[in-house]
Amino acid sequence: MQLDLLDKLRAQNPVIFNIANFVTVQDVANAVNAIGASPIMSNEVAEAEEIVRMAAAVAVNIGCLTKEQINHIKKVEDLARQYNKPIVFDPVAVGAVEYRYKIADKLLWDFHTSIIRGNIGEIAALGDFNWNSKGIDAGSGSGNIDDIAMKTAQKYHCTVIASGPTDTISDGKRLAHVHNGSPLFKTHVGSGDMLTSIVTAFTAVADDPFEAAQIGALVFSCAGQMVVQDHPGVGPGTFGMYLMDYLYKVTVADIKQIADFD
Numbered sequence: 001m002q003l004d005l006l007d008k009l010r011a012q013n014p015v016i017f018n019i020a021n022f023v024t025v026q027d028v029a030n031a032v033n034a035i036g037a038s039p040i041m042s043n044e045v046a047e048a049e050e051i052v053r054m055a056a057a058v059a060v061n062i063g064c065l066t067k068e069q070i071n072h073i074k075k076v077e078d079l080a081r082q083y084n085k086p087i088v089f090d091p092v093a094v095g096a097v098e099y100r101y102k103i104a105d106k107l108l109w110d111f112h113t114s115i116i117r118g119n120i121g122e123i124a125a126l127g128d129f130n131w132n133s134k135g136i137d138a139g140s141g142s143g144n145i146d147d148i149a150m151k152t153a154q155k156y157h158c159t160v161i162a163s164g165p166t167d168t169i170s171d172g173k174r175l176a177h178v179h180n181g182s183p184l185f186k187t188h189v190g191s192g193d194m195l196t197s198i199v200t201a202f203t204a205v206a207d208d209p210f211e212a213a214q215i216g217a218l219v220f221s222c223a224g225q226m227v228v229q230d231h232p233g234v235g236p237g238t239f240g241m242y243l244m245d246y247l248y249k250v251t252v253a254d255i256k257q258i259a260d261f262d
């Protein structure tokens, strides 16, 4: 894996356009900023073209969907196609809410998405696999995660990240896994949303979406793992705070020491 993409990202400081949800919008902006990119959030169709043009890539998160927002997403995704900007899609709760599944599935057919990043419950739902998702959480299931990630990537012709204790990444042909992380990620709502937008930032500097997905997942997971290694007493509240610090200060050398991927 090209770990020096982290330095490249920080040197380029690309603008990342986020359609975020109101629960985690500030965490997402801070995480993108801390890793070394430049976040901009927007909900307004009238400014969509200007922002898509200035951005290197677009993250679309459907966590707090409204009809008005669906129209916004369609406009932004159409502009992203026009200006050749990669789209990274976070299908929040599509495994638990049928309405969201239908909207997400249609968007994913109508507009080319470079990367879908969801938990295994969300990725299984999009790939038409049986899985018991629970709200925004992955829930439980017994399917083969490699198979689910690969088939979902094939269905939508894109790269998929099924995040969890191991992040499983597939572009429909290749498979990669990132084993780093910490169970504390699960105690901080929005960990997944942060990962999605950080991966979006890496699409600005990586050669292809599969590479962006791998480096984004590795850097994010290693930052969280380092928080826990350096602060053994950390809990859900301080984990979130320290995570921002470590996204800011993590180096390629730090990552090399603990990286656990295949």
Ligand SMILES: Nc1ncnc2c1ncn2[C@@H]1O[C@H](COP(=O)(O)OP(=O)(O)OP(=O)(O)O)[C@@H](O)[C@H]1O
Pocket (backbone or CB within 6 Å): 118, 119, 120, 136, 137, 138, 162, 163, 164, 165, 166, 167, 180, 181, 182, 183, 184, 185, 186, 188, 189, 190, 191, 192, 193, 194, 195, 217, 220, 221
């Ligand atoms: N048990 C675990 N051990 C290690 N890392 C984990 C664990 N659970 C989640 N993670 C990490 O947490 C991050 C978020 O993944 P997760 O699958 O929890 O997203 P999510 O369910 O969409 O989260 P949210 O909806 O709260 O934003 C990923 O980087 C993943 O690697």
Ligand SMILES: Cc1ncsc1CCO
Pocket (backbone or CB within 6 Å): 021, 023, 024, 063, 064, 092, 136, 189, 190, 193
């Ligand atoms: C809790 C919650 N509800 C809708 S979005 C969200 C944050 C995780 O995406």
Ligand SMILES: [Mg+2]
Pocket (backbone or CB within 6 Å): 092, 093, 118, 119, 136, 192, 193
């Ligand atoms: Mg999520």
